[in-house]
Amino acid sequence: MSEYDTIVVGTDGSKSSLLAVERAALIAAAFDATLIIGCAYYENKEEASKTLRQESVTILGDDIAAENLAAGKAHAEKLGVTKVETAVRAGTPVQALMAIVNDNNADLLVVGNRGINSLTGRLLGSVPADVARQSDCDVMIVHTVN
Template structure:
């Protein structure tokens, strides 16, 4: 089996997701792979009802970036974290959409062979009942998925 060539990791700017970014950066650096850091965001004109509905259902799990400027800043900071962890070539991308759809779209576009996600949401009751980003991404990804333990 050959080493990974392209690794995709998602971030929402939370400390938990930045731990996954650091792990992905270290792994990509060790493999000599390109790291692609993605942040999904809602446009600033997103329907307030949509945002409130997500907050009502998911509570603290509903960490969604709103606006392209905050998303660009999120991936910039994540890129610095990944580089500090040992990543070689790093690309960043901010994508409009839900986190899972955005990540899977980036995986397809980049022809990635590894997707890295944090485990936030996997252990909560709401995450088990309603689905979570790591669970949904793992179930639907066409490439290998590494779930990093990022929460206590």
Template sequence: MDAQRTVLVGTDGSASSFTAVERAARLAADTRADLVIVCAYQPLSGPELVRAQEELGEEAYQVVGSAPAEESLRAARARAEAQGAAHVQLRAVEGDPVTVLVRVARECSADLLVVGNRGLRSLAGRLLGSVPADVARKAGVDVLIVHTT
């Protein structure tokens, strides 16, 4: 793999995604690359939000609005800097995770897109598609799928 200039990593605030952030940060530090950390979010409100929170349980942070995304990004930055990443950019973007990651990778001319493997083997991943698998198919750049589970 050639030296990277820009490494992009997605996080959703989960422990699994923070493992991917740490791996991306080490790669960025080793190659002196910029690190772009992206959190896609899909806000809901009213009865739709209550229903989603009941059904999603601990995954509900993904549907509350941009505040949880900003919190996830701050936590991810701290983890990235602890791994030695020097040039860290944060982006909270409303939208579907796959669409957001692919679009931001193009916008920032990422050389490498890093995601965790969570969702690859789940029933929901098989039925609905998984972020890692869909990103790998659609990204148009090298994708590193980190074993996080």
């Protein structure tokens, strides 16, 4: 396994996404890596409704995203991560995560498995499947929901 210097993990504030944050935090602590916790948001309901695939958690506005990031950061710090950053981006979760990964030249992207086994996920795609296809870095899909 290669050494990871920069790890990105996505959160939407849900319990399952915090499980992905936890896994990413443990890896970051083991490698003394920088952990960047990212969150996507839609600027308004019209932007959110433009997406073909409705995410199970839709975050409207960067205030809610900032709250989710603060909770994720506190959780990661409790697990021993000393270098934690946060990043928020407008857009779909896939667009936001890929921008954060690329902007920070990340070595690893960690996401939960929500949506990957659903009928909608199989027909239209899911965040974990889409980022795995688009990412140039390693992707870890954490089993966070059944």
